Amino acid sequence: MKTSSEDITQLLRAWNAGDESALEKVTPLVYRELYRLAGHYMGREREGHTLQATALVNEAYLRLIEWKNVKWQNRGHFFGVCAQLMRRILVDYARSRRYAKRGGGIASVSLEDAAPAAEDRFGVLMEIDLALQRLSVIDARLTQVVELRYFGGLSVEETAEVLKVSPITVIRQWNFARAWLLRELAGTTKQ
Amino acid sequence: MTPESLEQIEIIYNDALALPPHERPAFLDRVCGNDPNLRAEIESLLVCEQQASTCLDKPAIHFVAESLASEGAGVLVGKMLGRYQLLSLVGRGGMGDVYCAVDTHLNRLVAVKILPAYLAEDPARLRRFTEEARVIAALNHPRICVLHDVGHDDGIHYLVFEYLIGELLSDHLSGRSLPVPEALKYAIEIAEALEYAHEQGVVHHDLKPRNIMLTRTGAKLLDFGIAELRYPGEAGVTDSQTRSGTLPYMAPEQIEGQQTDLRTDIFAFGVVTCEMITGRPVFPGLAVQAHMVMPPAFDVVIRGCLARDPPERWQSMSDVLLILRRIAAGI
Numbered sequence: 001m002k003t004s005s006e007d008i009t010q011l012l013r014a015w016n017a018g019d020e021s022a023l024e025k026v027t028p029l030v031y032r033e034l035y036r037l038a039g040h041y042m043g044r045e046r047e048g049h050t051l052q053a054t055a056l057v058n059e060a061y062l063r064l065i066e067w068k069n070v071k072w073q074n075r076g077h078f079f080g081v082c083a084q085l086m087r088r089i090l091v092d093y094a095r096s097r098r099y100a101k102r103g104g105g106i107a108s109v110s111l112e113d114a115a116p117a118a119e120d121r122f123g124v125l126m127e128i129d130l131a132l133q134r135l136s137v138i139d140a141r142l143t144q145v146v147e148l149r150y151f152g153g154l155s156v157e158e159t160a161e162v163l164k165v166s167p168i169t170v171i172r173q174w175n176f177a178r179a180w181l182l183r184e185l186a187g188t189t190k191q
Numbered sequence: 192m193t194p195e196s197l198e199q200i201e202i203i204y205n206d207a208l209a210l211p212p213h214e215r216p217a218f219l220d221r222v223c224g225n226d227p228n229l230r231a232e233i234e235s236l237l238v239c240e241q242q243a244s245t246c247l248d249k250p251a252i253h254f255v256a257e258s259l260a261s262e263g264a265g266v267l268v269g270k271m272l273g274r275y276q277l278l279s280l281v282g283r284g285g286m287g288d289v290y291c292a293v294d295t296h297l298n299r300l301v302a303v304k305i306l307p308a309y310l311a312e313d314p315a316r317l318r319r320f321t322e323e324a325r326v327i328a329a330l331n332h333p334r335i336c337v338l339h340d341v342g343h344d345d346g347i348h349y350l351v352f353e354y355l356i357g358e359l360l361s362d363h364l365s366g367r368s369l370p371v372p373e374a375l376k377y378a379i380e381i382a383e384a385l386e387y388a389h390e391q392g393v394v395h396h397d398l399k400p401r402n403i404m405l406t407r408t409g410a411k412l413l414d415f416g417i418a419e420l421r422y423p424g425e426a427g428v429t430d431s432q433t434r435s436g437t438l439p440y441m442a443p444e445q446i447e448g449q450q451t452d453l454r455t456d457i458f459a460f461g462v463v464t465c466e467m468i469t470g471r472p473v474f475p476g477l478a479v480q481a482h483m484v485m486p487p488a489f490d491v492v493i494r495g496c497l498a499r500d501p502p503e504r505w506q507s508m509s510d511v512l513l514i515l516r517r518i519a520a521g522i
Contacts, residue, residue, distance in 0.1 A: 030252070037256030090251050094258075121258035124246050139197050153250035175208060175240070176201040178247050182239035185246070 030089045076162040080144065083152030090151065091129040094122040124185070131184035135177065142177040149174055200229070204236050260307075267305065271295075272349055273342045275303050291354060294339075300354040301339060305347060317348065324350065326393055327415050334384035336404065336413045355411060360463075361400035368470035371486060377403075378464045379515050380410040385460060386508035388415060389453040396451065398459035399440040400466065439472045443499050454501040457508065461496025464489070473497060488518045 128150075136143040141163075148159045149170075156174070160167040203222055207215050215237065223230035246254055267277050267290060277290040281302070292303040306320075324341045331337070340351035360377070363369075369377070381403060388395065395402075395415050402413045438446075442458035445451050466472040468485050485493065492514050498504045505511050 034252055034256050034259070037253060038259035041257045041260035086251070090255055094255060121246070121254065125251060125255060125258075128246065128251075142197075142201075149250070150247060151251050153252065172201065172205040176204050176236070178245075179204065179236040179239045181247060182242065182245055183235055186239065 030086065030093075034090075034093070076164065079148060079152060079154065079158075079162045083147040083154070086153075087129065087132075087147055087151035091125060094125040127185055128181060131181050134184065135180060142173055142180070145170060145173045146177045146181070200232055200236075203229070204233050207233060207237060208240065267347075270345075272303065272344045272347060273340075275301060275349075275351060277303060292351075294351070302352040302354045304350040304352065306349060326391075330388060330391060330393060330415060332384055332387045334380050334409065334411055335388065335415060336411050338415070352413070355404050355406055355413075357404045357406035357411075359401055360403040360405055360410070360467075363405055364400055364466060364470070366470060369467045371468065371489075374464070374467035375515065375519055377405070377410045377467060378460075379512065379519060381412065381460065381463065382508050382512045382515055384410075384412045385453075385456055386512055388412075389456070389508055394451065394453050395456050395459070396445075397437060397440070398456055398463060399437050400463060401437075403463070442501075444501060452501070453508070454504050454506065457496050457504050457511065458501075460508070460511065461493050461504075464496070465493050468493075488514075488521070492518070 132143055132146055135146070144163065145159060148154045148162060149156075154162065156167050156170050159174075160170045163170065203219075206222075207218055210218055219230050219233060223233065249257075267288070270277050272292075274296045275292040275294055277292045281289050281291045288305045290303045290305070292301050293299070294301050321341060324338060328338045328341070336355055337353040338350060339353065342349055342351070368374070381398075385395065385398070393415060395412065397414060398412070404411045404413055440459045440462045442451070442455040445455050445458075462472045465485075468489055492505075492511060495505045496511065
């Protein structure tokens with residue numbers, strides 16, 4: 001796929017400004033990565049494709065653009081938008097998957113436990129998104145850390161670089177945001 | 192809550208987190224002093240932090256990818272795995288997809304169960320499983336689904352079982368009870384399979400209606416001894432040895448992570464039989480409820496299976512079988 005760095009930058013800017021077409025263009029890339037990872041988890045990928053918690057922004061987006069040739073004016077902003085985009089795509093995906101499972105009549109002879117687990121997991125991602133919306137009301141910087149780390153897949157160091165804070169600060173903010181979100185999730189599932 | 196107070200909580204939380212757990216209460220005494228709300232807030236966050244694995248441990252895309260993988264999409268249809276060609280997806284579940292396949296050497300249908308990746312990635316567990324598979328493959332009984340083969344190809348680990356046509360007991364029951372003669376017939380057949388397996392030193396560990404197939408020739412038990420392959424924490428309770436079963440069919444000792452043996456199966460057998468007769472399983476730890484009306488003879492058998500402590504139960508399936516046959520003779 002040939003997409004120039006200008007195109008991507010413009011796409012991201014446009015999306016940030018409310019143009020949904022950027023979403024349509026980036027979504028297939030994210031899906032491709034998603035299915036590759038799913039293949040790995042299903043044991044269909046040979047060893048060698050090691051699975052790390054790599055920065056997805058690097059994997060899915062920077063693969064497209066001539067990253068090294070680009071001097072980003074605002075690298076942090078770029079990553080921030082990527083992570084938001086990622087969040088939106090994954091949460092939408094989880095939502096559609098969930099509805100498809102409910103409405104779609106997949107006839108299958110159940111030879112063992114049906115898999116409520118998977119449906120619940122998609123639901124969990126939606127809950128995380130909602131909890132993050134609540135967090136954003138009270139603390140924007142924690143929300144940003146979660147978006148970059150969890151949805152953008154950035155490492156502590158990368159997140160620190162983007163936010164221009166120390167890695168220790170990122171770790172502390174992430175620890176706290178994580179516990180806060182987990183508590184929110186526990187609250188919603190118990191009711 | 193104001194951002195300022197949230198930042199304050201964040202600082203105290205992280206400072207507490209940096210301490211060994213036993214030092215945290217004293218630290219919180221000092222820092223939160225006269226503010227019980229603040230302390231409760233911090234403590235509730237620390238509790239969340241202690242969860243062993245959470246949905247936030249890996250980036251979201253991994254979480255979604257794992258969900259997709261666990262859902263299983265039947266994507267292997269048409270694929271050759273060793274000498275088996277996968278024809279169609281016939282079952283899916285937490286423990287992996289099951290395909291109807293053809294054994295191209297012997298030209299017969301088989302059921303191929305794909306082992307989930309988390310298992311394939313754990314060498315110790317995989318080895319333990321392979322050893323156990325040898326024992327299971329040696330089981331040769333008309334009431335037990337035969338394990339033909341274990342293999343791996345193209346990074347996929349799989350089990351090859353006898354292909355059975357029939358209905359799962361769980362589907363057959365679906366909340367209803369069975370006529371007593373029918374329940375008795377199946378109970379005897381299941382007991383025969385367990386008696387044989389126990390004689391061979393094999394315990395099922397996850398006997399339940401979903402693991403019992405009703406075929407034209409009677410009941411057959413599926414998934415012998417592979418309960419521990421289940422995804423940790425999924426659809427059951429996992430003990431320290433990662434052995435798991437399925438509530439409510441798990442015996443108390445299984446739930447508590449104690450030593451299990453053939454009497455663990457006897458408990459599960461009692462629950463399944465109770466479910467066939469009354470339409471619902473009993474929950475472990477609870478006595479057989481008064482409203483569960485059973486023919487008196489069955490009552491004795493089932494209560495003898497469901498005793499909380501293994502020494503208080505029937506000690507062998509042979510004993511159970513003897514009584515069941517006697518009941519059958521009397522009907």
